[in-house]
Amino acid sequence: MSKFQPLSDYQQSLVDGYQLLPFRFTALDDREYVLTNQAGEFIVMERSTLEALVRHRLPATNQFYDDLKSKHFIIDHDSSVAMDLLPLKVRTKLGRLADFTGLHLFVVSLRCEHSCPYCQVSRQSDNKLAFDMSVETAEKALVLVFRSPSRGIKIEFQGGEPLLNFSLIRYIVERAEAWNLAERRDLQFVIATNLAVITDEILEFCRDHDILISTSLDGPADLHNANRPRPGNDSYERAIAGISRVRDAVGRDRVSALMTTTKLSLGRVREIIDEYVKQGFRGIFLRLMSPYGFAVKTKWFKAYDVDEWLEFYFAGLNYILELNRSGNSFTEFYAATILAKMLTPFEPGFVDLRSPAGVGIAAIVYNYDGDVYASDESRMLAEMGDKTFRIGNVHRDRYEDIMTSDALLGPIEESFAASVPMCSDCAFEPFCGADPVFHHATQGDVVGRKPISAFCTRNMAIFRRLITLMRDDDEVRRIFVRWANSR
């Protein structure tokens, strides 16, 4: 039809060529590479295409050209709106930074009746004065909590076994709620407990104040009890009974479970997942090996534990995918967090996978004695004798002193992934994080040399596996999109 122009009339780039937009690339496998832009969007292609792309030899007729344009890896004369959209996307990803510290952990007591070998902190003692947080300390900590500008404030009670100091939990909840009448933040409470000492009174309180329970479930009974000894050797039975009671009293989804992976867990991932399915959980967080002894890894060899753990993790992931394929919706939460970064415009805010590091600026710990730590691992490190990441004390320091202390800002700044060797080049950096505490503990400096970093090895293996799975299987990709967008 003569009054309609053909497609070629709208394609200036056939003549004019293209400009590169900022992107990074890293090998995916021995065939292909992953390219990512500043907003974490990714594309997979062979090295020959990548080379042609970078050297401005990629023709507009190439099968990747349109995708590279619309995903904002290149720009040509046909369209300039990429320069409006790209900054907006990056802004969305960085938005959480301005929220600042949202997760506040209160260690209300170190006392505990379990004696789990992987725990650094608990005290088998009845001395409440020595090992319980005082009202005075809690008050001072609450002042600091509400100094955070974050819209959402989550107060999590930890220990030892925090329920052994339930009266203080009650006090803190009521004080925080009263304070919040004026503050009007989105205030949430969590209690991390082994559930062995839960009572009806406590359950009622949790129901009345909408408190979430986070408990430990390491797997089937024998595994769980071997990991978590207590008098009577009935940790598992109490946990299961406790979960049931919480569900009845507070609500089905008000209790979640975390597992700790130990040497005993390796080789039993299917059973662990089956246990979680059996107990009615909607997903599982396949966690790292317990940090017990993590300080003793040698420098020059990648810890063999990383490979063993990856085998464990991937076996678990495969099994979970099998479950999903047969119609059972069940999520692996670590993958889901990473997938949210890969597949959505949002930043999930998981404190352990953030750059700048989440220490202090996303999560913070108020210990029973008033010491303030940049993270839970920072506290455990202190229990082992290393107080590098203690950033203040509620009785002595003001908010400003703590949040601008060198002990906090130094590690955040130095470990910032976009600036450090290898990470600054890495295509996976938008999905990854900085972990100054781990690198300090294993290598003696907060940055760590990534080629020998278990953190890096582990995460890169996971990123590669997730992208490869999506590349090779549409159904897995759909499952992953759902995980990425689940709350």
Next chain:
Amino acid sequence: MIMLSTRGLESRNLSGSPARMVMRVSEQHDRPKGLRAREAFLITDSNLPEGFGLYMAFAKDAASLGGLPSQAKTIILPDELVYLADGDVMRLWPKNNAIRVLYRRNSFHNHFLLTERCNHYCLMCSQPPKNIDDGWIADDVLAAIPLIDPSAQEIGFTGGEPTLLGDDFFRILRAMKSYLPRTAVHILSNGRLFSSPEFAKRYADIRHFDAMIGIPLYSDVSTIHDYVVQSDGAFDETIRGILNLKHYGQKVEIRVVVHRQTYARLPPLAEFLARNLTFVDHIALMGLEITGFTRANLESLWIDPVNYQQELYRAVSFLADSRMNVSIYNHQLCVLDERLWPFARKSISDWKNEYMPECLGCREKENCGGFFASAKIRYSDHIGPSPSSESRKGTPASFSI
């Protein structure tokens, strides 16, 4: 199909009237006297209340017109206007007795065409642009709005390109807010004029309680979009318009017409929307209407919908899984992948909607939107009654909505 535009059969005393008369239809004998002069009374029995600006009767009741005063304005209506009812609004051209029903109180699908001018020239345009001065249309719309019953739920504004009206565009929206404060407004626009922040702000400053702009975006690739709308630079301006509208907190819907030029990149478009325009309020994926320019470009546009179900499913499931609101319009259920049925809406305006002979006996007719009347020219080779629900059991619901 309901005829909205037609011609009266015989009229009396209309010479000397204004060039166009916009009037509310009344069937109420006891209509307050002060309102009657602007209204057209529809005669159904021997009752002839005085003082109405126009009297209308169907041929079978034409005799009753004799009972009116000799100077009363009258017109005989063709039978196809049998649906006319109290509360409807119509426009009459006395010069040639042309009638257009502008608003039907009993319909959920009322819209006003604001202009036939457009700055695009879409390959599949159902309302081919005319470069004429049709500013009088806006005048008629402004005359009609006060006559509409305030209980109206929603009114659409279309064109051509409504924003080309400039000041009149805002005037009309303010009239909607003023006379019909609880009526939602849905505007179809290519969004380009909103790339000016001032224009977007002016729109936002109306502070209408429920206004949505439906903006077409046909591809994630600028060249394809520009080609479909036949305008260089359209993609960039449209997106900037969307960004501005969202900056000012306005509701935006993305509309995609699925045809041979757009189906292949539906999945990348879905990803583009989820990553770049994640804040839009709704996405509508629409079937082709075989009218206007579509007929001229049919060979480059037509594709049997069953042949793009894979792309459509991937796009819709990605958007839905990304928690965006997505609907499928103007597709018959039998051509859609069954997993997409929950997203299909009965979207064809009742005055345009029909079924084909192949639909005889189909169980899903109630739920299916049917066809545009124009579909007679070309429609899927795969239309047929839906299989019994027995054979459909066991189809897994693959994703949550």
Next chain:
Amino acid sequence: MSCRLVFSSQVYSVETIKKAAYRFSDVLSVDIIPRPHETECILHFISGSKEEEQAQQIVAAFKNEVLDQDLRSIISKETEAIRNAVLAFALSKTGLQGGE
């Protein structure tokens, strides 16, 4: 055990080679000796690592990494201004199109 490689300095900058060496620092330690027209690298395999057996593969991988680092430096040079502009806009409080 060690291996000697030579890179033309017309094609590959020392910076590029250093970055490649860094990535392999878990299995190699690299002596980098710049000369007027070439850069010499002595690759030492870290004793005790199981990768000693795959020496050839590692050398090949190292060379590929140098190529990759070269590509990265091209991208970096070409896109640095845009990268900074994007970050500046993203971290600013203003709207992007002459807004408030």
